[in-house]
Amino acid sequence: MIAEIGDRIILEAAHLGDLRRIGVITAITHADGGPPYEVRWLDDGRTTLIFPGPEARVEHPAVPARGR
Structure with a gap:
C-alpha cells in the first residue's frame, strides 16, 4: 500500500456490528509512501x-480537469 499526505484511508468493517472508518493521512513515516501512516x-x-x-484501502483525491 502506497499513500501520500492528503489521501483518504478507508477501513472496512472487519466484524459484524463494526463501522467503516474514514480518515485523512496527515503524515507518512517512509519516503516511499509505505505504512505506518498518521491518520486524522x-x-x-x-x-x-x-x-x-x-x-484498508487508500483513495487519492480527484484531480480537477484542466481547461473546463
Missing part, C-alpha cells in the same frame, strides 16, 4: 498512527 479520523477528529491491514 473524520468521525471523531482524533489522530492515530496506523499499520493498515487487508481491510
Whole structure:
C-alpha cells in the first residue's frame, strides 16, 4: 500500500456490528509512501498512527480537469 499526505484511508468493517472508518493521512513515516501512516479520523477528529491491514484501502483525491 502506497499513500501520500492528503489521501483518504478507508477501513472496512472487519466484524459484524463494526463501522467503516474514514480518515485523512496527515503524515507518512517512509519516503516511499509505505505504512505506518498518521491518520486524522473524520468521525471523531482524533489522530492515530496506523499499520493498515487487508481491510484498508487508500483513495487519492480527484484531480480537477484542466481547461473546463
